[in-house]
Amino acid sequence: MEKKLVIGLFGFGTVGEGIYHILQQTPSLQAGIKKICIRNAAKSRSIDAALFTTDYEVLLGDPEINLIVELIDDAAEALKIVTAAMQRGKAVVSANKKMIAENLPQLLQLQQQSKMPFLYEASVCASIPVIRNLEEYYDNDFLKSVCGIVNGSTNFILTKMEEEGLDYSKALQLAQQQGFAESNPALDVRGIDAVNKLTILLLHAYGIVARPQQLLHLGITQLHPYDAARAGEKGLKIKLTAQAVKLTNGTVAAFVLPQYVRNESQLYGVRNEFNAVVLQTTFADKQFLYGKGAGRYPTASAVLSDVSALRYQYRYEYRKWNNETKPTLTEDFYLRVYVSFNVWNEVELKDFEWVEEFFSDDVRQYLVGVIPFTKLKAATWLHKPSVSVILCPDAVVEDISARQIRKKSLELAGSHFMEKTNKTVHNLPQELVHL
Numbered sequence: 001m002e003k004k005l006v007i008g009l010f011g012f013g014t015v016g017e018g019i020y021h022i023l024q025q026t027p028s029l030q031a032g033i034k035k036i037c038i039r040n041a042a043k044s045r046s047i048d049a050a051l052f053t054t055d056y057e058v059l060l061g062d063p064e065i066n067l068i069v070e071l072i073d074d075a076a077e078a079l080k081i082v083t084a085a086m087q088r089g090k091a092v093v094s095a096n097k098k099m100i101a102e103n104l105p106q107l108l109q110l111q112q113q114s115k116m117p118f119l120y121e122a123s124v125c126a127s128i129p130v131i132r133n134l135e136e137y138y139d140n141d142f143l144k145s146v147c148g149i150v151n152g153s154t155n156f157i158l159t160k161m162e163e164e165g166l167d168y169s170k171a172l173q174l175a176q177q178q179g180f181a182e183s184n185p186a187l188d189v190r191g192i193d194a195v196n197k198l199t200i201l202l203l204h205a206y207g208i209v210a211r212p213q214q215l216l217h218l219g220i221t222q223l224h225p226y227d228a229a230r231a232g233e234k235g236l237k238i239k240l241t242a243q244a245v246k247l248t249n250g251t252v253a254a255f256v257l258p259q260y261v262r263n264e265s266q267l268y269g270v271r272n273e274f275n276a277v278v279l280q281t282t283f284a285d286k287q288f289l290y291g292k293g294a295g296r297y298p299t300a301s302a303v304l305s306d307v308s309a310l311r312y313q314y315r316y317e318y319r320k321w322n323n324e325t326k327p328t329l330t331e332d333f334y335l336r337v338y339v340s341f342n343v344w345n346e347v348e349l350k351d352f353e354w355v356e357e358f359f360s361d362d363v364r365q366y367l368v369g370v371i372p373f374t375k376l377k378a379a380t381w382l383h384k385p386s387v388s389v390i391l392c393p394d395a396v397v398e399d400i401s402a403r404q405i406r407k408k409s410l411e412l413a414g415s416h417f418m419e420k421t422n423k424t425v426h427n428l429p430q431e432l433v434h435l
Contacts, residue, residue: 005310008033008069009059009071014296016036018297034065067091092119093303094120100120104210123197125197126299128276128291129289129302135317138279148243149240149293150193151188151240152272156180205320206327207318231260236261245396252329257391259392260338331373337371339366
């Protein structure tokens with residue numbers, strides 16, 4: 001049965017204004033905004049001033065308002081609004097991925113206690129309906145992995161570095177000029193926004209409640225033009241990927257890291273500010289979801305999709321989270337990584353199980369090797385400004401026979417190195433000299 005929705009809107013920025021205008025043009029949605037709570041009453045607005053207030057209680061205390069749409073950028077204040085609204089029997093729609101990711105246990109408990117729906121499709125990839133698909137369509141027994149480009153700002157920067165040969169700082173400046181990156185872009189370029197979104201995806205993909213701080217994440221600030229050049233030579237592209245991979249033992253590996261992708265990957269052609277998610281399943285192989293992950297109308301469309309769903313009393317059921325046999329996160333696996341740096345002693349070679357390739361020239365050095373996830377996560381060199389770490393296309397390695405494989409790999413690496421350089425490199429580390 002359809003339900004008429006009376007909306008109290010918190011925030012009237014880019015997305016909030018977009019929602020207002022779309023609702024004005026779609027009376028069939030049977031939803032209207034009664035009041036809008038803003039922070040700055042002095043700011044000039046393009047619509048009737050009587051709609052606005054700076055008092056939360058005007059919205060939260062109005063019995064006619066049965067839906068709160070929260071679109072502010074302050075995670076702490078957003079949590080207060082969402083909590084008060086649900087405790088007072090109001091449904092909530094939010095786009096605040098930071099607030100949601102950092103407070104999942106509290107928000108799940110709040111939904112159970114209040115019996116009120118809380119929807120947030122816009123918090124991950126905006127116009128791409130990835131949460132609803134994971135929630136309704138994919139059983140976690142059949143879902144092998146989720147891998148996506150979930151931050152448009154970083155993808156725009158990487159596209160410009162690759163296609164126009166810009167260095168990181170110039171590509172970032174261009175992203176800011178064109179409105180794809182904030183004046184303070186730290187949340188995007190350091191991978192924080194992506195790991196917040198991965199935290200939400202883990203809940204709906206596998207029923208795993210994690211905190212962003214638990215998950216390894218590295219952004220794009222340390223990437224070097226040398227890395228993009230190597231990618232071009234090998235027919236690869238660099239993307240910042242958020243991944244959750246179900247291992248053969250049933251546990252789940254999750255991380256956010258730059259990655260080299262091959263041209264056969266669906267992510268290869270995702271350019272500029274676009275987002276994309278690849279879902280791999282046991283029986284249906286790969287499903288590809290693609291669209292704009294930010295902006296006024298893409299984000300507003302996801303918010304309005306949730307609003308429309310609430311007319312029919314839709315809510316997330318969290319079946320995977322409620323499943324007693326849901327998988328757990330693990331750090332017991334290995335990653336195959338490319339690491340580039342200025343001098344050999346910037347990286348601890350003893351952290352690697354084996355090295356498959358290494359190269360040195362007058363500009364930079366790099367190696368390709370397999371490293372235990374726990375050692376990568378703990379490595380002090382991981383965050384050095386002069387060190388780039390990029391996942392290889394087939395990054396996850398579940399099991400190894402360390403002694404035999406390491407010996408063979410080092411031998412192969414040595415011959416490969418001499419073929420490529422055809423010279424003696426005097427600063428080569430001892431571990432690689434004495435093969």
